[in-house]
Amino acid sequence: DYFQALVDWPAQWVCVAFLVIVGLLNARGIKESLSANLVMTVIELSGLLMVIAAAVWFVSQGQGVPQRVFELDTASPATAILGASLLAFYSFVGFETSANLAEEIKDVRRVYPRALFGALLAAGAVYMLVGVGAAMVLPVDQLKDSQAPLMDVVSASGLGIPAPWFAVIALIAVANGALLTMIMASRLTFGIAR
Template identity: 55%
Template sequence: MAGGDPARVGQFAPDVPPVTGIFSASIIAFFSFLGFESAANMAEEVKDPTRSYPRALFGAIGTAGVVYLLIAIGAAIVVPTNTLVGSSGPLLEILKASGVGIPGSLFSIIALIAIANGALLFITMASRATYGLAEAHLLPQTFSKVMPGRRTPWVAILVVGLVTMGMSFVGDVGDLADVTVQLLLLVFVSANISVLVLKKDKVGHRHVTVPRIVPILALAATAVLLTQQDAHTWIVTGGYVLVGTAIFVIARVHAKRTGQPEPTSNAASAFD
């Protein structure tokens, strides 16, 4: 830290407009917070989710936000920006500059564990979402099968796990991160529109509410972030959307032919 320069904290790259740099950094920050969005799919497994989940969610986001901010400030002070940009392991550059003696091999193991943890989190989240869609007759009923003893959606977990492994062979990690962020931004657009629509419903029991301005501001922020993605990311994202739409149409046609009930949701009773 002796060679650090606190003045670098407020400096922007000379060839990048400040607004563009802020929005580009927002995309990376958005990816860093994906785990919190995933936790919503596990809320139904929590006792008294109306009380417990919002407190846990915003408490965790606040804690992580402070930690991420401190790391970003420390990185700007300790390591020159050009060094961070040109490095394949910027966090390792920070550790080297700070004088902390962590071997490169140990740091690689830590990074591998962190990536594996993120993958497991995604599999857990996506499998529960897939199970829920199958229960609502929006996906084939095969995905709603659970193990007799543990009651876990084993088919959804297996399929999501295989798809996740397959995606690891397509493009690099940066491309996958961009597409993941793009898809989630589109999900957040639909989620915030749903909040505005569901606020018209009357719910007879205690539930979480937010002012109407919150989803409106969220929609505006999401729209701005969507403009930061390049054409390649939009094309790949469009392919995933088309595949998902095709599966949805097939499931709905099958449900109508077999006389299954229309999909129902208790979302309005949980949050508006």
């Protein structure tokens, strides 16, 4: 849905072109890939900060519903536990990827643990604020059924952020995840080959 907010092209061809572009960037080398990752991470973080700002704006206008944060669907606790487990697993896939690149770091014993735990704390704080903010702006059922929930939060907030801007940021975030996965896969293959 993020791409459809920009242009109406066939999804199959867009996916193929996207994978080719990310693959070519990965083939250029680790330095170029990590430089692109840094730029895309900053852009991705700006999108998450937009969601937080939109939620703060919405609540400051007296329109938010803070009680929604504490509403739980008790009808299916097993589904809630499974969903939370899946989300936690997906969240930590990126951190596991960093272990495959640890050999690229100078003074790895000092730098890597600090960077890893710092990233865990920062990501946890940002995603906690995004989740709480999103729940205050829109009902959880509406977020759950949406193909672009964060874009819906930004749009509903009335902050005036154009949907195409947010769609571009979301697409860059997806590209960043794909790039990191390809970097990890190529480094893992390289390590196995050695």
